[in-house]
Amino acid sequence: MPGVLNVLSPFSSLSTKNVPYYLLLVGPLSFALILAWRRMRSIPLPPGPRGSILLGAKSVLASRKNIWRQYAQWAIEYGPIISFKSNRLTVIVLNSAETIHDLLEARCKIYSDRPGTPIFELTGQSMNSGRISSQHPHFPIHRRIAHEELSGRRMHRHLPSIEENVRILLRNLLLEPRKFRNHLHVCQGSIIMKTVYGYTISSENDYFVDLIEGYHEVVNKTEQKIGLYWVNSYPILKYLPRWMPGAGFQTVVAKSKAKVDEVMSLPFEWAKSEYASGNAYDSFVSSQLSRREAAAPMARSSTEDDHILKNVSGSMYIAGVDTVGSVMTTFVLMMTLNPQIQKIGQEELDRVVGRNRLPHITDREQSPFADAILKEVIRFNPPGPLALPHSVTQDDVYQGMFIPKGSRVVPNVWAVTHDDSVYPDPMKFDPTRSLSSFNSKTIPQPNPSKFVFGFGRRRCPGYELAEAAIFLQAASILLAFNIAKDLDAEKREVTPVVEFTGNFVVAPTDFVCRIEPRFEGVLELLEGSA
Ligand code: HEM
Numbered sequence: 001m002p003g004v005l006n007v008l009s010p011f012s013s014l015s016t017k018n019v020p021y022y023l024l025l026v027g028p029l030s031f032a033l034i035l036a037w038r039r040m041r042s043i044p045l046p047p048g049p050r051g052s053i054l055l056g057a058k059s060v061l062a063s064r065k066n067i068w069r070q071y072a073q074w075a076i077e078y079g080p081i082i083s084f085k086s087n088r089l090t091v092i093v094l095n096s097a098e099t100i101h102d103l104l105e106a107r108c109k110i111y112s113d114r115p116g117t118p119i120f121e122l123t124g125q126s127m128n129s130g131r132i133s134s135q136h137p138h139f140p141i142h143r144r145i146a147h148e149e150l151s152g153r154r155m156h157r158h159l160p161s162i163e164e165n166v167r168i169l170l171r172n173l174l175l176e177p178r179k180f181r182n183h184l185h186v187c188q189g190s191i192i193m194k195t196v197y198g199y200t201i202s203s204e205n206d207y208f209v210d211l212i213e214g215y216h217e218v219v220n221k222t223e224q225k226i227g228l229y230w231v232n233s234y235p236i237l238k239y240l241p242r243w244m245p246g247a248g249f250q251t252v253v254a255k256s257k258a259k260v261d262e263v264m265s266l267p268f269e270w271a272k273s274e275y276a277s278g279n280a281y282d283s284f285v286s287s288q289l290s291r292r293e294a295a296a297p298m299a300r301s302s303t304e305d306d307h308i309l310k311n312v313s314g315s316m317y318i319a320g321v322d323t324v325g326s327v328m329t330t331f332v333l334m335m336t337l338n339p340q341i342q343k344i345g346q347e348e349l350d351r352v353v354g355r356n357r358l359p360h361i362t363d364r365e366q367s368p369f370a371d372a373i374l375k376e377v378i379r380f381n382p383p384g385p386l387a388l389p390h391s392v393t394q395d396d397v398y399q400g401m402f403i404p405k406g407s408r409v410v411p412n413v414w415a416v417t418h419d420d421s422v423y424p425d426p427m428k429f430d431p432t433r434s435l436s437s438f439n440s441k442t443i444p445q446p447n448p449s450k451f452v453f454g455f456g457r458r459r460c461p462g463y464e465l466a467e468a469a470i471f472l473q474a475a476s477i478l479l480a481f482n483i484a485k486d487l488d489a490e491k492r493e494v495t496p497v498v499e500f501t502g503n504f505v506v507a508p509t510d511f512v513c514r515i516e517p518r519f520e521g522v523l524e525l526l527e528g529s530a
Helices: 002-008 023-043 054-064 067-078 099-107 120-121 139-150 152-156 158-175 177-197 206-224 237-240 248-277 284-295 301-339 341-351 368-380 413-417 463-480 522-528
Strands: 081-086 089-094 396-398 401-403 408-411 481-484 500-502 506-508 514-517
Touching: 054 284, 067 081, 067 089, 067 413, 089 099, 099 158, 099 396, 099 408, 120 237, 120 248, 139 152, 139 284, 139 301, 139 514, 152 301, 152 463, 158 177, 158 463, 158 522, 177 206, 177 284, 177 301, 177 341, 177 463, 206 248, 206 301, 248 284, 248 301, 284 301, 301 341, 301 463, 301 500, 301 506, 341 368, 341 463, 341 481, 368 413, 368 463, 463 522
Parallel strands: 089 408
Antiparallel strands: 081 089, 396 401, 481 514, 500 506
16 A cells, blocks of 8 residues: 555655654644635724725826825714725725834835736836835845935035026026026026036927927826726736737837837937946036946946946936925916015025025025925925825734735825814915924914825935925025016916826916016126026
């Protein structure tokens, strides 16, 4: 019989004597694991509206407009942490500073992934810094590079070029004030292109700007339609050939992919050739190339190194232009609607800066009111009201609620910056919130930057650059211009409506205002600061 058994099974000749002792543990261990897993699965999900089909449709509908308000509304009914199903995915929405801190910061080790979205993989966008999985070996390298280039003293080397772009912005506002929105957008693009590639934008019809704006449009369109692509819920569909009915997304994919490849490569190759020529601006890319050369002088640049640097640098325009643009447009809207607040800010800058130069970053500390206006702008309209979704890499339990691995975890930043227990009367634009000196009886309310730039290992790496660029632009505009309501044909004031639009990044809907120089000699001031 032993012989027969040997033929039937390779393990049959093993007696328990020969089995390594740890193999004996496999059975009980798997059993214990299964029990633990089943126990975890029996823990309830966070409360929330139920019914995946209903909600799937509901969330798509709601996502068209102000879904963050809808989530905040549900939080009143269900509590600060809510869950629902959307297209087979569990969505967990965190509506309070506490839940966001407890999960995205205190447990950032497991809450720093991004939800895998097949449409982004197919269009070549999944290796962007904002989308790359926290499990990917390139992720820590992305974070390190961005940190090296955009924070602390290293960021300060870009201040002169930001100031130069601010001066151009003010000149444009002086010449064509009605096109203020366009000027603000061009200014953000110029700042990023210089910082990242060392490239100076020469005109509105600049080749690289057109290229990147085209890409920008592609990304925005994909994001807007994300819930409508079935391939995101059923990844198997990615194998459908283009000619099959229902494979319309494949055409979008092919076009987008070509655009993404182009936009990642061309400015990067330009920056590399500038570096090779020996007279490149100390940009994000050239600085990294030089570090690489210093670390291994004889090494030829590897394709992988280039791939990483290309993806990190290519992520910055998408991440940094609309966000800062949104803050600046909201600033103009708020100044149009709040002349008294504007006046206090202007008088402070007259005292601190005077009228013979434009503000520098060192003036920020001496200008608490101007700084408080900007804090209130980002609290009032956080450019990313839902930041970017995180994803959790293992099953978790929080306050007796089950959070399944792979859930999409959405921090509702808008709900936090409009929580009336933290920011009383949240719909009021009131810069004195952050100033104890203005109301000695109250403790200053928390700095909204803590929430607006994201959380844990995914916190925005560009926030120092963003805050510097915002201060320099806003303080210079306050110093040089008056912003006021426009007048209609009968000379009556036109009050803009406070409304915001957008998907991931929101900005005020179109509005008009008057932007006029505050004193004679503004043009000379701009020339003088050149
Ligand atoms: C007011 C301006 C800005 C705001 C409000 C903002 C906000 C954010 C937020 C909420 C996130 C997601 C954080 C998270 O998932 O927890 C983010 C990510 C990111 N931001 Fe910003 N940002 C701004 C400007 C910038 C600028 C100027 C740059 C670059 C120069 C930049 C680069 C990035 C990058 C690369 C990421 C992805 C980080 C990652 O996923 O690891 N941002 N930002």
